[in-house]
Amino acid sequence: MLIFSLIWTLSVLLTEIHSWGFKNGIFHNSIWLEQAAGVYHRESRKGRYQLTYKEAKAVCKYEGGTLATYDQLEAARQIGFHVCAAGWFDKGRVGYPIVKAGANCGFGKVGIIDYGYRLNKSERWDVYCYNPNSKECGGVLTEQQKIIQSPGFPEEYQDDQICYWHIRVRLGQRIRINFLEFDVEDDTDCLADYLEVYDSYDDVSGFAGRFCGDYLPEDMISTGNVMTLKFLSDASVTAGGFQLQYSAVNASLFPQNLQTGPPLIT
Numbered sequence: 583m584l585i586f587s588l589i590w591t592l593s594v595l596l597t598e599i600h601s602w603g604f605k606n607g608i609f610h611n612s613i614w615l616e617q618a619a620g621v622y623h624r625e626s627r628k629g630r631y632q633l634t635y636k637e638a639k640a641v642c643k644y645e646g647g648t649l650a651t652y653d654q655l656e657a658a659r660q661i662g663f664h665v666c667a668a669g670w671f672d673k674g675r676v677g678y679p680i681v682k683a684g685a686n687c688g689f690g691k692v693g694i695i696d697y698g699y700r701l702n703k704s705e706r707w708d709v710y711c712y713n714p715n716s717k718e719c720g721g722v723l724t725e726q727q728k729i730i731q732s733p734g735f736p737e738e739y740q741d742d743q744i745c746y747w748h749i750r751v752r753l754g755q756r757i758r759i760n761f762l763e764f765d766v767e768d769d770t771d772c773l774a775d776y777l778e779v780y781d782s783y784d785d786v787s788g789f790a791g792r793f794c795g796d797y798l799p800e801d802m803i804s805t806g807n808v809m810t811l812k813f814l815s816d817a818s819v820t821a822g823g824f825q826l827q828y829s830a831v832n833a834s835l836f837p838q839n840l841q842t843g844p845p846l847i848t
């Protein structure tokens with residue numbers, strides 16, 4: 583029964599996420615990270631609604647950010663930040679930003695759905711962080727071309743890293759990823775340390791591959807003008823790390839139905 587209701591809840595959440603559409607060529611989703619707003623949503627590695635207030639603060643701090651304030655969350659919402667998941671924000675408040683009214687999320691309302699200041703800081707929610715600047719481990723990248731490296735590269739990366747790189751190039755462009763060096767702790771299914779590639783602006787939809795070991799992955803080309811890379815290392819064993827280059831390419835040079843040429847992510 584519990585499993586069933588969990589699956590039901592998840593499917594409602596996913597349906598809600600996927601029912602939302604495109605704006606300026608970007609799919610609105612649980613990690614809609616806009617440099618102008620700098621606000622983003624995170625959940626625990628263990629999944630949804632697992633973070634106490636203290637843990638939530640640590641998640642933001644880890645990525646060089648802080649808990650978002652109500653005003654920052656609202657500013658982000660006004661440019662389209664829409665997430666169907668309650669999270670901690672500044673001063674122990676909990677809520678989530680809704681742009682489009684929906685039956686399954688936000689009680690049909692639009693705005694910050696505010697659960698107020700929680701007296702019990704041991705309650706578990708997701709989190710809304712604020713970080714207007716990208717840092718070495720992850721960030722928002724809008725340049726036409728850039729090298730992305732595991733933290734500390736060419737030194738070995740550390741344990742317990744989690745980095746998200748959200749790449750966005752111009753509308754009508756696509757992103758080509760070219761792996762230069764790759765050495766990530768190897769294990770079957772890459773459950774310990776890994777680099778994941780998503781053909782979208784978040785790590786929810788468009789999963790395109792998970793990589794570990796020391797085999798250099800093939801080049802990849804996005805289908806749209808956004809892409810997300812996620813690097814995660816666990817609490818033991820590290821390795822040399824990775825280095826890759828992304829570059830914006832003219833989409834018309836890589837039509838979707840091209841049979842030859844670089845592999846397409848579908």
Ligand SMILES: *[C@@H]1O[C@H](CO)[C@@H](O)[C@H](O)[C@H]1NC(C)=O
Nearest residue numbers: 634701702703704705706707
């Ligand atoms: C606070 O929340 C936690 C997690 O939901 C719960 O286990 C605990 O009993 C709550 N404490 C109080 C005093 O309500």
Ligand SMILES: *[C@@H]1O[C@H](CO)[C@@H](O)[C@H](O)[C@H]1NC(C)=O
Nearest residue numbers: 754755831832833834835836
């Ligand atoms: C992209 O390709 C189209 C069609 O070949 C061309 O008209 C356009 O100028 C190109 N844009 C860039 C930035 O190269």
